[in-house]
Amino acid sequence: MSTAVRPAPPATDRGGTARPLPRQAGRRAVRAAALLGFVGLWQLLTSHQVQLWVRFDHLPTALQVGQAFGRQLGTGQYWQDLTDSLRRIGLGFLLAAVLGTAVGVLTARSRWAADLLGPVLELVRPIPAIALVPVAIMLFPENEQGIVFITCTAAFFPITVSTRHAVRAVPPRWEEAVRTMGGGRARVLASVVLPGALPGVVGGLSVGIGVSWICVISAEMVSGQYGVGYRTWQAYTVLDYPGVFVGMATIGLLGWLTSGAVELTGRRLTAWLPPRAGGDDPRGGRG
DSSP: OOOOOOOOOOBBOOTSBBBBEEEEEEHHHHHHHHHHHHHHHHHHHHHHBSSSSOOOOOOOHHHHHHHHHHHHTTHHHHHHHHHHHHHHOOOHHHHHHHHHHHHHOOOOOOHHHHHHHHHHHHHHTSSSSGGGHHHHHOOOSHHHHHHHHHHHHHHHHOOOOOOOHHHTOOHHHHHHHEEEEEEOOHHIIIIIIHHHHHHHHHHHHHHHHHHHHHHHHHHHHHHHSHHHHHHHHHHHHTTTHHHHHHHHHHHHHHHHHHHHHHHHHHHTTTTSSSOOOOOTTTTTTOO
16 A cells, blocks of 8 residues: 655744745845845955045955954954844843833823923933943043943833833724723733733843943943953054954954844744744744
8 A cells, every 4th residue: 555755845934934045045145145245345455445426545445354353253352242242232232121121111191290200311311321321431430331321222112102002002992802801001011012012122222232332332432441342442543453343343243143133033023023024024024
C-alpha cells in the first residue's frame, strides 16, 4: 500500500498568513546591496579626494575606518566603553518606559491628572534633553547619575505622548462592553485600555530608544568620562578621524540593534493583532 507524500505547508507568519519567501529574500538582498553601495561610494569619493560642493578630501576612507575598527575591537577599552553606554541606555530607557507609560495612561484617563500634569509636561517637552546637562550637573553629585537622567528625560516624552494618544484612541464601545458585564475600572484598564493602546505604546518606545541614543552620546561628549560618545569626542580632539568614524559606526550599530530589540519585543507583545491586508504587519514588522 503506497503512502501519499504531502507537500510541505507554505511558510507563515505569526498571524497565519502565508509569507512569500522569494520576496523576503529579494528585499533582504536589496537592503544589503544598498548598504554595500553606500560603503563603496564612500570609498570611491574619499580615496579620489573628490571636491564638489562638499569636500571629501579630509575624510578617512572606508578602508581606513574598517582597519581602525578592527584594531579597536581587539582592545579592552572599546568593550568597556560599549558596556558603559549600554548600561546608561538600559537604566535611562527602562525608567522612561515605566514612567512615560504610567504618566501617559494617567493623563489620558484622568481629567485631574491632565489639568495638573499636562501644562508642566507641555512646557518642558520642547526643551532638548541635552540642554538639561547644566541642570543634571547641579542636581546630581555624580556624572553617571546625570547622564542616566538625561537619557531618561529624552525617552520619557515620546513615550508619554504616544501612550496618551493611543489610550485616547481606544474605542469607547470597548470600555462600555466590559462595564455592561460588570467590569470595574481596574478591569477596564487591564482588559481594554492597555491592550488596545499597546501598539501605540510600542511605537513610542521605538522612537524613545532612538532619541535616548542621541542624547546619551551627546551627554557623554559633554560631561562623561567613559562611553562611546566620550571616546568619539576624544578621538576628534587628537585628530584621529578614523577613530571618530569608528565611534559613529558603533553608535549606529548599537542604535540599530536596540531599536530592533524593542520592535521585536513589541511584535511579540502584539502577536494577537491580525495582519493587514496586503501583508503589511500593523505591529511594526516589515515584510
